[in-house]
Amino acid sequence: EDQVTQSPEALRLQEGESSSLNCSYTVSGLRGLFWYRQDPGKGPEFLFTLYSAGEEKEKERLKATLTKKESFLHITAPKPEDSATYLCAVQGLLTGGGNKLTFGTGTQLKVEL
Amino acid sequence: NAGVTQTPKFQVLKTGQSMTLQCAQDMNHNSMYWYRQDPGMGLRLIYYSASEGTTDKGEVPNGYNVSRLNKREFSLRLESAAPSQTSVYFCASSEGTGVYQPQHFGDGTRLSIL
Numbered sequence: 001e002d003q004v005t006q007s008p009e010a011l012r013l014q015e016g017e018s019s020s021l022n023c024s025y026t027v028s029g030l031r032g033l034f035w036y037r038q039d040p041g042k043g044p045e046f047l048f049t050l051y052s053a054g055e056e057k058e059k060e061r062l063k064a065t066l067t068k069k070e071s072f073l074h075i076t077a078p079k080p081e082d083s084a085t086y087l088c089a090v091q092g093l094l095t096g097g098g099n100k101l102t103f104g105t106g107t108q109l110k111v112e113l
Numbered sequence: 114n115a116g117v118t119q120t121p122k123f124q125v126l127k128t129g130q131s132m133t134l135q136c137a138q139d140m141n142h143n144s145m146y147w148y149r150q151d152p153g154m155g156l157r158l159i160y161y162s163a164s165e166g167t168t169d170k171g172e173v174p175n176g177y178n179v180s181r182l183n184k185r186e187f188s189l190r191l192e193s194a195a196p197s198q199t200s201v202y203f204c205a206s207s208e209g210t211g212v213y214q215p216q217h218f219g220d221g222t223r224l225s226i227l
Contacts, residue, residue: 004155031212032213034215043219046217051212089155099146099216104155
């Protein structure tokens, strides 16, 4: 059974204070690892897909990296508008068809002025 | 662009009542999904439809039924609502079921069952 654990559960940063969010996973062969952003009262918004260890992807102040056991979402010089819950999900080789994803419970990020 | 549209946005039901949650996408996607999101738990897949005319169970299908009405629309039905089904329900769609085709979500239906 695929498992995803995200840490910390909540993170409070000052504007400009860089940090990283962690996503640890256990999967029967990784097909892909996904990062989503979720604002209060909204649905998850797709950010990145990572497919193999060593891969990195960037979007504005966000950079996602992947190892064989975990992924990090690095936030550089965050702004208040980066405040959201960040979700990690995996798709394993043995999860069957249908693009089934296993989600973590998310990290709630608050960036203050 | 509307993307994935869910209706209603909020609903309160009494135990035993039935309800259909509606979802429509305008991205010409082949695959559609229904999830529920509960506090302290990750999004969990209820049912999915890999393509028009097919549906399959996800992780938590008990108490739910689905209908893929056409390529655009995928509905979720609660036949006899129970308090344990109080949750936020999200519909998602993707071009296909490949890992290179990420899922895109609607803004959810918040459902309370008394």
